[in-house]
Amino acid sequence: MQRDPRIGHDEGDLTLTALRTEVAHTHPSRLPIRAFPTRGVHSVIAGIGTYAPERVLTNADLEKIVDTSDGWITERTGMKERHIAQAGTASWELGVHAGERALADAGVAPEEVDLVMVASSAPDAPFPSMACRVQEQLGLTNAWAFDLLAACTGLLYELQIADVMIAAGRARTVLVIGAEVLSRLLDWTDRSTCVLLGDAAGALVVRAAEHGGGFRSWSLGADGREWDLLRFGERAQTGAYAAGDPNPHFIMRGPETFKFAVECFTRSGQAALDAAGVTVDQLDLFVPHQANRRIIEAAARRAGIPEQKVFINIERYGNTSTATVPLALYDAREQGRLKPGMKVLMSTFASGLTWASTVMEWE
Ligand code: ACO
Numbered sequence: 268m269q270r271d272p273r274i275g276h277d278e279g280d281l282t283l284t285a286l287r288t289e290v291a292h293t294h295p296s297r298l299p300i301r302a303f304p305t306r307g308v309h310s311v312i313a314g315i316g317t318y319a320p321e322r323v324l325t326n327a328d329l330e331k332i333v334d335t336s337d338g339w340i341t342e343r344t345g346m347k348e349r350h351i352a353q354a355g356t357a358s359w360e361l362g363v364h365a366g367e368r369a370l371a372d373a374g375v376a377p378e379e380v381d382l383v384m385v386a387s388s389a390p391d392a393p394f395p396s397m398a399c400r401v402q403e404q405l406g407l408t409n410a411w412a413f414d415l416l417a418a419c420t421g422l423l424y425e426l427q428i429a430d431v432m433i434a435a436g437r438a439r440t441v442l443v444i445g446a447e448v449l450s451r452l453l454d455w456t457d458r459s460t461c462v463l464l465g466d467a468a469g470a471l472v473v474r475a476a477e478h479g480g481g482f483r484s485w486s487l488g489a490d491g492r493e494w495d496l497l498r499f500g501e502r503a504q505t506g507a508y509a510a511g512d513p514n515p516h517f518i519m520r521g522p523e524t525f526k527f528a529v530e531c532f533t534r535s536g537q538a539a540l541d542a543a544g545v546t547v548d549q550l551d552l553f554v555p556h557q558a559n560r561r562i563i564e565a566a567a568r569r570a571g572i573p574e575q576k577v578f579i580n581i582e583r584y585g586n587t588s589t590a591t592v593p594l595a596l597y598d599a600r601e602q603g604r605l606k607p608g609m610k611v612l613m614s615t616f617a618s619g620l621t622w623a624s625t626v627m628e629w630e
Pocket of ligand 1: 334335336339340343344388418419458459460462497519520521522523524525528558559562586588617618
């Protein structure tokens with residue numbers, strides 16, 4: 268580990284030997300899956316906004332960058348194209364565009380927002396928070412603001428916080444954002460990762476239900492024993508900043524992540540359905556985190572959810588981490604597949620490890 272040479276370290280200093288350095292690889296079926304029904308005032312998604320940078324990178328474009336093919340990417344992931352931000356673009360800038368559109372969609376004025384959260388796998392800096400930049404840009408003068416790090420699960424973690432804040436009467440209107448410039452985390456010579464991610468942002472306005480809809484249950488979890496499955500930087504034991512890693516990039520154990528993801532969707536999704544008292548037959552739409560078409564299809568098959576109830580738009584955006592669920596909800600609504608009264612299951616899994624599922628009656 269590199270140390271700052273200006274700082275002396277004595278015997279009592281925290282060293283890596285004091286930390287557990289081995290990784291305890293767990294079997295996915297031992298993931299601690301829990302779920303609970305919601306109580307109190309129900310909240311709903313009252314507005315959706317999305318934004319993707321103009322530049323589109325197709326599989327054919329990737330063939331010119333690394334040793335890959337449209338056939339391999341399509342067959343193994345379902346992805347056809349993804350959007351890539353211009354160099355120097357901040358994640359929070361994408362979040363501002365999506366947030367503005369979500370507020371307009373909900374018919375909410377900026378000063379009505381009580382809390383804004385931004386989740387990201389590609390935060391711009393330790394501080395100020397991306398949420399504060401969004402708060403300032405959108406004129407959310409009455410909102411408090413903070414960022415949330417839980418990789419791709421960040422968006423559902425945020426939604427759960429919004430749901431609790433509204434149920435407890437501490438907020439009336441919450442703006443939830445997932446904003447990602449993931450392209451800058453990638454090693455563009457590594458074909459096993461650079462084809463997978465894209466840049467985009469999604470935003471959701473959460474408010475109290477008015478017509479009987481709302482979140483019905485949550486299944487939330489984390490398992491830090493598998494911290495090295497998806498990580499940023501080779502020297503990730505202490506984190507890229509602490510390790511002084513000059514050029515960290517996204518690293519993944521793909522096949523193991525695949526197994527974890529299927530297990531997570533299946534078990535956490537089923538737990539959320541059980542807690543909501545909703546059967547698979549009663550479910551109208553499954554909106555999963557879009558990381559790989561094959562993961563989604565395998566999980567849906569295992570859970571007994573028929574193809575026509577599963578929403579996939581991964582071909583257009585690739586994996587946009589915290590933005591995938593809002594992008595999918597938006598497209599599902601545009602295509603007439605998301606209507607009031609429908610019972611919707613949303614599920615995510617991510618680095619950490621983290622995961623979340625929720626059942627909601629759309630309003
Ligand atoms: N083009 C062509 N060949 C490739 C590519 C590529 N882009 N990438 C890998 N390969 C090759 C490998 O080198 C390997 O070749 P070999 O057999 O000669 O060694 C072969 O394809 C198979 O590689 P696997 O990694 O076993 O391929 P797999 O079928 O598992 O698919 C994938 C890889 C798509 C990454 C899959 O494992 C997966 O989707 N995993 C989960 C991904 C995921 O959910 N990630 C979440 C990240 S979210 C976040 O943290 C922001």
